[in-house]
Amino acid sequence: MNTFSQGLRTFYHSLKADKWLFVLTCFAPMLMSLIIWLIFSAHFATQLPVAVVDQDKTTMSRALIRYYDASPTISINKTVEDISSAQALMNKGDVYAIIIIPKYLERETVKGSSPTVTTRYNSQYVLIGKLIKSALVQAHGTFNAMVEIIRNTAATHGNVALAMSEALPINQQITSLYNGKNDYAQFLVAAAVPALWQIIIMAATVLFLEKNKGQLLVQNQARRKTFWLLIKGLLPFSVLFFAQTLLFFMFALMYANWPFNGNFAIMITACFIATIACQSLAAFLYSITLDAARAMSLVAGMAAPAFAFMGITFPSSDMPVLALIWRSLLPASHYIELQNQQMNYGTVLFSTFSNLLSLFAFAVLLVAASYIFYKRQPQGETQC
Structure with a gap:
């Protein structure tokens, strides 16, 4: 609890000191999601x-x-x-x-x-x-x-x-099992929002680390302390982004009437793990550069084309090897598969385990980022 309260104080001071980080964290996810939903609110392309x-x-x-x-x-x-x-x-x-x-x-x-x-x-x-x-x-x-x-x-x-x-010797009946109304808003918005949130979460993580990198690069700081400083600093952001994810899901299910045939507990778990996965990837990219501008360039280069690699408008089975590799490096790609499985197919936990494991594997990058921060501390007598 003490660690989390320290993280909350760091979180509060970071938002207070950086207005861009404040907007990106508190308003951008829901505001941008609402704009995307309004763009496609007609649901059907006609005339x-x-x-x-x-x-x-x-x-x-x-x-x-x-x-x-x-x-x-x-x-x-x-x-x-x-x-x-x-x-x-x-x-x-x-x-x-x-x-x-x-x-x-x-x-x-x-x-x-x-x-x-x-x-x-x-x-x-x-x-x-x-x-x-x-x-x-x-x-x-x-x-x-x-x-x-x-x-x-x-x-x-x-x-x-x-x-x-x-x-007409043979009559045919073609029935859509999923998205039976051919509502393009449902399948486009459901994919565009996670792709957008991935960029927002990663950008917010980079801005936060830039604001607080002095705490991570203290001379003679123990490796374990560097790791926990990173965890407690990012955790409040994880909780806030996760809460906004739940709000959007409530809006989608209760107001927009999107179908949901799966297990809500699996969906909630996937949302939280996906949030941490995005933060882990951003922390790793920032630890390599220790510069917000360069890290933002890496974030934009990796995450901006995420929607194209999700397999929504173009099947992933037809993607070349390089595209599949790029796709596997994006948390949103693994998350969207799990989301489709839960919202449309109602699959059980065993069927979604591979995607959950893929998202959880991004946490390794958070450990790697803390180690890079530790190794890039000013030279001096080191502690273990």
Whole structure:
């Protein structure tokens, strides 16, 4: 208790002396998380602008355009005469995709041929590109089925049921087991917030160590004392960040209605260990440089691209070896796997043990940091 009270005093004086550290510790996590949530609070991407180049201008082509426009995801807000004009609209960012309906679409369809409708979309916007592609495929498939049913109805002398069975011999039902509403806010915010908090925790740790490095580099200070000074200095920050994590989870589960199918005790434990893991990594980086600017550069270089390595928007199984190595060096990558396991899959402790162990292993860096601080103390008679 005495050690923790000393840490609280150091914590208080550090926040009082450094306003940036105060803001970064007390306000930035929740404020930035709220901003991210507000950005994605629409939950669904709808009415994405798409341009159409109708080279056929027939009843069938206009019907196809209406099928596309009926999708809640896209909005056919531009109809242009040539491809170059449509391409110019996409280059300016006015539309996300171009649908090119070929000439003689209706004639070729009636003859039994298979004319090709071409779609060009900007895949640099990964999420938007996937949504547009999915919406167009669904609308196009529905229209194809309608055309086939009409054709078969004539062949079966008006037997609509038989025409439908021939057009759609096998019906399919595709059900999403997780994130059934396709709420992009749920899976993006749930990953973006841990990635952001990782940066904030590491940056706050660097600022704190810069402010108090004099206590860690005292001449003739025992190795054990250096370690405990580091622990008691960082522990109040750990508790505060952990408390804010719990507040955000309460907001996500009770207000945003995010699903949670796992064990809350496992989730709480993982949050606390992940906080310590981020602090340990930051302490190690700072101990190497003993300079806030250089340490911040290392923190930014490692943690800034964390979201890309989480495996949320790009599967980790398809990442090259170098990306997997980088991913393994980030606490947030191990944490997000465990979070997904608990929130979506409801896995048991045994299944999450490997990720918990990976997070706990970062504590070795805290021990290494204390040893580096000890070795970099001014030369003199040493104590054990």
